[in-house]
Amino acid sequence: MARSSLIQIRVDDALKKDAEALFNDLGLDMPTAIRLFLKQSLLHNGIPFAIVRTDDFYNDYNLQVLKKSIQQLEHGKGTTHELIEAGDE
Template structure:
Protein backbone atom coordinates (compact mmCIF):
# COMPACT_ATOMS: atom_id res chain seq x y z
CA UNK A 1 0.00 0.00 0.00
CA UNK A 2 1.02 3.59 -0.57
CA UNK A 3 -0.13 6.80 1.07
CA UNK A 4 -1.58 9.83 -0.71
CA UNK A 5 -1.66 13.26 0.90
CA UNK A 6 -4.17 15.83 -0.31
CA UNK A 7 -4.31 19.46 0.74
CA UNK A 8 -7.80 20.89 1.05
CA UNK A 9 -9.58 23.39 3.21
CA UNK A 10 -11.16 22.28 6.47
CA UNK A 11 -14.77 23.05 5.46
CA UNK A 12 -14.56 20.97 2.28
CA UNK A 13 -13.10 18.04 4.21
CA UNK A 14 -15.78 18.21 6.92
CA UNK A 15 -18.61 18.59 4.39
CA UNK A 16 -17.32 15.62 2.38
CA UNK A 17 -16.93 13.49 5.52
CA UNK A 18 -20.53 14.28 6.50
CA UNK A 19 -21.82 13.12 3.10
CA UNK A 20 -19.64 10.01 3.10
CA UNK A 21 -20.67 9.04 6.63
CA UNK A 22 -24.33 9.33 5.61
CA UNK A 23 -23.73 6.62 2.97
CA UNK A 24 -21.53 4.48 5.17
CA UNK A 25 -18.10 5.31 3.73
CA UNK A 26 -14.97 6.77 5.21
CA UNK A 27 -12.73 9.18 3.29
CA UNK A 28 -10.09 6.54 2.52
CA UNK A 29 -12.63 4.10 1.05
CA UNK A 30 -14.26 6.85 -1.02
CA UNK A 31 -10.91 7.91 -2.47
CA UNK A 32 -10.06 4.26 -3.30
CA UNK A 33 -13.42 3.91 -5.08
CA UNK A 34 -12.73 7.10 -7.01
CA UNK A 35 -9.28 5.89 -8.09
CA UNK A 36 -10.71 2.51 -9.19
CA UNK A 37 -13.35 4.30 -11.27
CA UNK A 38 -10.67 6.44 -12.93
CA UNK A 39 -8.88 3.24 -14.00
CA UNK A 40 -12.09 1.49 -15.12
CA UNK A 41 -13.38 4.46 -17.15
CA UNK A 42 -9.92 5.61 -18.24
CA UNK A 43 -10.85 9.14 -17.23
CA UNK A 44 -12.73 11.20 -14.69
CA UNK A 45 -15.81 9.09 -13.86
CA UNK A 46 -18.28 11.97 -13.99
CA UNK A 47 -18.88 14.93 -16.31
CA UNK A 48 -16.84 17.99 -15.40
CA UNK A 49 -19.04 21.07 -15.29
CA UNK A 50 -18.35 24.77 -15.42
CA UNK A 51 -19.55 27.31 -12.88
CA UNK A 52 -22.80 27.58 -14.87
CA UNK A 53 -23.50 23.85 -14.56
CA UNK A 54 -22.70 22.97 -18.18
CA UNK A 55 -20.03 20.61 -19.44
CA UNK A 56 -17.09 22.28 -21.14
CA UNK A 57 -18.31 21.01 -24.52
CA UNK A 58 -21.85 22.35 -23.93
CA UNK A 59 -20.43 25.74 -23.03
CA UNK A 60 -18.18 25.78 -26.13
CA UNK A 61 -21.16 24.87 -28.33
CA UNK A 62 -23.28 27.67 -26.83
CA UNK A 63 -20.47 30.17 -27.40
CA UNK A 64 -20.12 29.03 -31.04
CA UNK A 65 -23.89 29.30 -31.55
CA UNK A 66 -23.88 32.77 -29.99
CA UNK A 67 -21.04 33.88 -32.25
CA UNK A 68 -22.90 32.54 -35.31
CA UNK A 69 -26.08 34.32 -34.24
CA UNK A 70 -24.15 37.57 -33.91
CA UNK A 71 -22.70 37.15 -37.41
CA UNK A 72 -25.82 35.93 -39.22
CA UNK A 73 -28.79 36.55 -36.96
CA UNK A 74 -31.50 39.16 -37.26
CA UNK A 75 -31.13 42.44 -35.46
CA UNK A 76 -33.94 44.64 -34.23
CA UNK A 77 -34.16 48.31 -33.37
CA UNK A 78 -36.62 47.68 -30.54
CA UNK A 79 -38.18 44.94 -28.47
CA UNK A 80 -41.53 45.68 -30.12
CA UNK A 81 -40.04 45.06 -33.58
CA UNK A 82 -38.60 41.75 -32.35
CA UNK A 83 -41.89 40.62 -30.77
CA UNK A 84 -43.85 41.61 -33.90
CA UNK A 85 -41.45 39.59 -36.06
CA UNK A 86 -41.65 36.54 -33.78
CA UNK A 87 -45.46 36.66 -33.62
CA UNK A 88 -45.91 36.93 -37.38
CA UNK A 89 -44.08 33.60 -37.91
Protein backbone atom coordinates (compact mmCIF):
# COMPACT_ATOMS: atom_id res chain seq x y z
CA MET A 1 0.00 0.00 0.00
CA ALA A 2 1.34 3.42 -0.97
CA ARG A 3 2.04 5.96 1.71
CA SER A 4 -0.35 8.87 1.77
CA SER A 5 0.35 12.52 2.45
CA LEU A 6 -1.90 15.14 3.96
CA ILE A 7 -2.68 18.28 1.98
CA GLN A 8 -4.37 21.12 3.85
CA ILE A 9 -5.77 24.22 2.17
CA ARG A 10 -7.91 27.13 3.31
CA VAL A 11 -10.77 28.31 1.13
CA ASP A 12 -13.70 30.64 1.52
CA ASP A 13 -16.67 28.96 3.27
CA ALA A 14 -19.01 29.67 0.35
CA LEU A 15 -16.53 28.21 -2.16
CA LYS A 16 -16.20 25.03 -0.10
CA LYS A 17 -19.98 24.69 0.29
CA ASP A 18 -20.65 25.26 -3.43
CA ALA A 19 -17.87 22.87 -4.49
CA GLU A 20 -19.09 20.17 -2.09
CA ALA A 21 -22.62 20.50 -3.49
CA LEU A 22 -21.32 20.20 -7.05
CA PHE A 23 -19.12 17.21 -6.26
CA ASN A 24 -21.94 15.50 -4.36
CA ASP A 25 -24.17 15.92 -7.42
CA LEU A 26 -21.41 14.23 -9.42
CA GLY A 27 -21.16 11.40 -6.90
CA LEU A 28 -17.80 12.56 -5.54
CA ASP A 29 -16.51 13.76 -2.22
CA MET A 30 -14.01 16.60 -1.88
CA PRO A 31 -10.88 14.42 -1.46
CA THR A 32 -11.78 12.35 -4.54
CA ALA A 33 -12.38 15.50 -6.62
CA ILE A 34 -9.02 16.92 -5.55
CA ARG A 35 -7.25 13.62 -6.35
CA LEU A 36 -8.89 13.68 -9.80
CA PHE A 37 -7.59 17.21 -10.36
CA LEU A 38 -4.06 16.20 -9.33
CA LYS A 39 -4.07 13.08 -11.52
CA GLN A 40 -5.42 14.99 -14.54
CA SER A 41 -2.77 17.67 -14.01
CA LEU A 42 -0.09 15.00 -14.25
CA LEU A 43 -1.68 13.41 -17.32
CA HIS A 44 -1.87 16.81 -19.08
CA ASN A 45 1.53 17.89 -17.79
CA GLY A 46 -0.14 21.10 -16.63
CA ILE A 47 -3.47 22.48 -15.52
CA PRO A 48 -6.14 20.24 -17.11
CA PHE A 49 -8.30 23.12 -18.32
CA ALA A 50 -7.83 26.46 -20.01
CA ILE A 51 -6.96 29.38 -17.76
CA VAL A 52 -7.94 32.59 -19.49
CA ARG A 53 -8.51 36.19 -18.58
CA THR A 54 -12.13 37.24 -18.53
CA ASP A 55 -11.40 40.73 -19.83
CA ASP A 56 -14.00 40.91 -22.59
CA PHE A 57 -12.81 44.27 -23.95
CA TYR A 58 -9.92 42.79 -25.93
CA ASN A 59 -12.01 40.31 -27.89
CA ASP A 60 -11.60 39.86 -31.66
CA TYR A 61 -14.54 42.12 -32.56
CA ASN A 62 -13.36 45.06 -30.42
CA LEU A 63 -9.79 44.71 -31.69
CA GLN A 64 -11.07 44.90 -35.28
CA VAL A 65 -13.10 48.02 -34.47
CA LEU A 66 -10.09 49.63 -32.79
CA LYS A 67 -7.85 48.79 -35.76
CA LYS A 68 -10.38 50.27 -38.20
CA SER A 69 -10.73 53.41 -36.05
CA ILE A 70 -6.95 53.88 -35.93
CA GLN A 71 -6.75 53.53 -39.72
CA GLN A 72 -9.49 56.14 -40.15
CA LEU A 73 -7.68 58.56 -37.84
CA GLU A 74 -4.42 58.01 -39.73
CA HIS A 75 -6.23 58.99 -42.94
CA GLY A 76 -7.64 62.18 -41.42
CA LYS A 77 -11.14 60.77 -40.98
CA GLY A 78 -11.97 61.50 -37.38
CA THR A 79 -12.78 64.18 -34.88
CA THR A 80 -11.13 65.13 -31.60
CA HIS A 81 -13.18 65.10 -28.41
CA GLU A 82 -12.31 66.08 -24.88
CA LEU A 83 -12.36 63.35 -22.29
CA ILE A 84 -15.29 63.81 -19.94
CA GLU A 85 -14.80 62.14 -16.57
CA ALA A 86 -17.86 60.51 -15.02
CA GLY A 87 -17.80 62.88 -12.03
CA ASP A 88 -17.50 66.00 -14.25
CA GLU A 89 -20.94 65.74 -15.85
